[in-house]
Amino acid sequence: MKNTVLATKWRPKLFSDLIGQEPVVTALVNSLDNKRLHHSYLFTGTRGVGKTTLARILAKCLNCETKGITSDPCGECSSCVSIDAGQFVDLYEVDAASRTKVEDTRELLENVQYMPTQGRYKIYLIDEVHMLSTHSFNALLKTLEEPPEHVKFVLATTDPQKIPSTILSRCLHFSLNRITPEVIKNQLEKVLENEKIKYEDQATKNISKIADGSMRDALSIAEQCISHGDNEITYENICKILCLMPSDSVNQLIDLLVNEDIESIMKIIDKMYYQSFDFKFLLEELISIFHQTAIYKITKSLNNSPYDSSIKKLSDKYDEDEIQILYQVGVSNLKDMEFAPNYKSGFEMAVIRMILFIPFDVEKIISQSDAGSAALTKKNTKENEIKKDKPVVIKNNTKKEKSIEIEKNTASSVAGLEGKITIEKNWDIVIKRLDIDAMTKNLANNITYDSEKNNLINFLIDENLLSVVTSKSIAKLQESLSHYFKKDILINIQKSNLSLSTLQKKNENDYNNKIIEADKKIENDEFIKAIKEKFNATSIDDSIQINEQIKGE
Ligand SMILES: [Zn+2]
Numbered sequence: 001m002k003n004t005v006l007a008t009k010w011r012p013k014l015f016s017d018l019i020g021q022e023p024v025v026t027a028l029v030n031s032l033d034n035k036r037l038h039h040s041y042l043f044t045g046t047r048g049v050g051k052t053t054l055a056r057i058l059a060k061c062l063n064c065e066t067k068g069i070t071s072d073p074c075g076e077c078s079s080c081v082s083i084d085a086g087q088f089v090d091l092y093e094v095d096a097a098s099r100t101k102v103e104d105t106r107e108l109l110e111n112v113q114y115m116p117t118q119g120r121y122k123i124y125l126i127d128e129v130h131m132l133s134t135h136s137f138n139a140l141l142k143t144l145e146e147p148p149e150h151v152k153f154v155l156a157t158t159d160p161q162k163i164p165s166t167i168l169s170r171c172l173h174f175s176l177n178r179i180t181p182e183v184i185k186n187q188l189e190k191v192l193e194n195e196k197i198k199y200e201d202q203a204t205k206n207i208s209k210i211a212d213g214s215m216r217d218a219l220s221i222a223e224q225c226i227s228h229g230d231n232e233i234t235y236e237n238i239c240k241i242l243c244l245m246p247s248d249s250v251n252q253l254i255d256l257l258v259n260e261d262i263e264s265i266m267k268i269i270d271k272m273y274y275q276s277f278d279f280k281f282l283l284e285e286l287i288s289i290f291h292q293t294a295i296y297k298i299t300k301s302l303n304n305s306p307y308d309s310s311i312k313k314l315s316d317k318y319d320e321d322e323i324q325i326l327y328q329v330g331v332s333n334l335k336d337m338e339f340a341p342n343y344k345s346g347f348e349m350a351v352i353r354m355i356l357f358i359p360f361d362v363e364k365i366i367s368q369s370d371a372g373s374a375a376l377t378k379k380n381t382k383e384n385e386i387k388k389d390k391p392v393v394i395k396n397n398t399k400k401e402k403s404i405e406i407e408k409n410t411a412s413s414v415a416g417l418e419g420k421i422t423i424e425k426n427w428d429i430v431i432k433r434l435d436i437d438a439m440t441k442n443l444a445n446n447i448t449y450d451s452e453k454n455n456l457i458n459f460l461i462d463e464n465l466l467s468v469v470t471s472k473s474i475a476k477l478q479e480s481l482s483h484y485f486k487k488d489i490l491i492n493i494q495k496s497n498l499s500l501s502t503l504q505k506k507n508e509n510d511y512n513n514k515i516i517e518a519d520k521k522i523e524n525d526e527f528i529k530a531i532k533e534k535f536n537a538t539s540i541d542d543s544i545q546i547n548e549q550i551k552g553e
Contacts (some may be wrong), residue, residue: 007219010191012053013060013075013084019187019215020179021050027174028054032061032071038172040144040153042129044160045176048214051156052093054176055125059083059091062152063119079119090116090123097128102135109143115150122151129155130162137164144170178213181205188218192233197226199233202247202306206238243278247306250285254310258317260355269348279343280334283350287330290314294323329353423457423481424449428503434480443473445504447493455488457481460496469493 012018015025024043031037041058043051057073064070065077073080082088094108108124116122126132132140144153144167155171157163185208192199203225211218221242222233229237239246245253249268256265272279289307293314302308314323333350340346423430431444446468447459461469474491481489523529 006191006195006223007216010219012050012057014073015057015061015071018050018054018057020183021054021176024054024174024176028058028061029071032069035069037062037069037152039147039151040155040171042160042163042168042171042173043154043156043176044173045158046178046213047158048211048216049176049179050215051176052125052127054174055123055154055156056083056091058152058154059088059121059123059125062121062123063088063090069120082118088118090119090121091125092123093125093127095127096136097131100131100133100136102133102139105132105136105139109139112143112151113148120150123154124151125154125156127156128158129167130157130159134164137167141166141170179215180213181208181211184208184211184213184215184218187215188222191219192222197231197233200235202235203233203238206235206244207233210242210244243276243281245272245277245282245285250282250289251307251310253282254286254289254307254313257351257354258313262352262355265351265355266348269344269351273344279347280337283330283334283337283347286350287327287334290323290327290330293318294320294327297323326354424452428506430481430484431503434477434484436476436480439468439470440473440476440480442504443468443470444477445507446502448500448502450494456490456492459491459493460498460500461493462500462502463495463497466495 015029018025041055043054045051060073060075060080060083061070063079063083064073065079066074075081075084079088083091086093092108094104099105099108112122112124126140141164143151147153153171155163155167160168160173160175185204188204188207189199192204204222207218207221207225210221221238224241225233225237228241236246238244249272253265253268256268269279272282289310292303292305292307293311296302296311296315297320302311305311314326318326330350333346333353336349337343337346340349421429421433427444427449431441434441434444436444446465447461450458450460452458474493478489478491481491
């Protein structure tokens with residue numbers, strides 16, 4: 001963003017005016033006050049945090065005529081004035097992005113050995129220094145190794161990773177902070193009050209957020225709003241200028257999301273499309289709301305944001321894990337947005353996935369972020385709470401099984417998750433997670449949890465199935481349970497003549513139910529009915545008999 005009138009006018013002229021960079025300022029002030037000067041400084045930080053501003057203040061500190069080398073330049077002597085005006089002959093300001101070639105650097109450094117014309121020091125301010133070519137860096141390095149006494153270098157960059165270590169090691173490195181939204185908001189309001197410009201609290205709050213750590217951007221946006229809004233900054237105006245969706249509409253969207261009303265959401269999205277809203281920003285907004293909801297779930301405190309009501313609604317409707325999934329779906333779709341045919345369809349897909357909840361490709365979403373892996377411990381109770389009247393209900397058994405599978409794959413990276421799984425309640429899950437051979441699995445599937453005391457777990461087994469119990473499989477099961485729960489576990493298996501509900505039986509039942517269902521379908525099939533009638537056929541009776549046998553068991 002270009003420097004604007006406000007940004008130029010309010011550019012800090014002294015260290016004390018600089019906001020949000022206290023640690024760097026303190027260090028510089030101390031070294032100036034103690035006259036411990038370094039010959040080259042490196043300022044790093046994101047755009048608009050004050051790197052070049054800091055460099056100019058430093059130039060004044062080194063060249064002030066009235067006060068000598070000082071941390072508090074007078075601002076009135078000819079050096080101070082000309083530096084502020086950008087006309088100081090001994091301050092060489094270069095944008096490395098536009099002068100990357102080695103010839104440019106040589107030309108810049110040609111006169112290094114000559115004494116300064118006006119000031120005490122010649123200052124070379126090289127902005128975006130990471131853009132220099134390798135040859136340019138080498139040329140610069142030669143000077144940095146043995147700089148003349150009267151020369152100071154100030155290098156500035158947004159990307160210190162790209163600077164060769166040989167250069168880095170010769171600079172005093174200061175890392176500037178991204179300015180927090182609160183600090184930006186305060187400063188912005190101070191500026192606006194001084195400029196006698198009316199503003200809405202929600203408006204400055206929004207600008208501070210969008211400025212993303214950059215005071216310069218905040219002032220630029222404010223300036224834009226002023227010129228559009230008749231010398232007043234309103235929230236409505238900001239939304240219009242930046243194509244942002246007003247918070248009321250975002251709340252409305254969340255409302256529909258909570259109610260799983262896909263149809264109305266699609267209508268709203270269409271409407272937004274014609275008002276040219278920024279869908280990417282909107283998705284970011286949703287993600288940020290999910291993030292705040294996740295925090296609210298734990299802290300139970302709200303930030304007094306326009307989305308408080310939405311956060312409460314989301315929190316009432318979804319449990320912690322589901323909020324994690326919503327967040328994860330949002331983030332993953334945000335990445336995908338660039339590949340979507342357009343942002344609108346990318347956003348639509350995101351919302352649909354959020355409502356359908358666990359989509360088809362959960363594993364992919366989860367694998368994209370380890371942090372999200374805890375998300376999939378679905379609570380069984382939740383399964384029954386789904387609204388029955390909604391057209392799309394994905395929360396069924398396949399989802400549950402799938403999520404358990406994923407849990408198995410990612411559990412090791414999830415601290416604290418293991419604590420929820422017990423042999424008593426989640427034997428089926430535990431078995432799936434154990435690394436055991438078929439024989440041991442067969443044993444595990446046929447035993448039923450009975451009781452436990454300390455590390456000893458008692459299981460029961462049908463007396464007719466004793467053949468699956470071997471000392472080898474018991475040993476193997478003990479070993480892998482101990483490994484899984486990270487403590488010694490002993491198991492004891494007792495025979496029982498009661499009818500036990502084992503996993504093996506459950507699996508068989510599930511299988512049989514499927515066959516029965518399939519048979520019913522065949523029986524009711526109009527085509528087959530017609531064939532049966534026409535040919536008086538009875539040939540499928542065989543299969544029905546088989547199933548009836550199983551049914552009778
Ligand atoms: Zn001065």
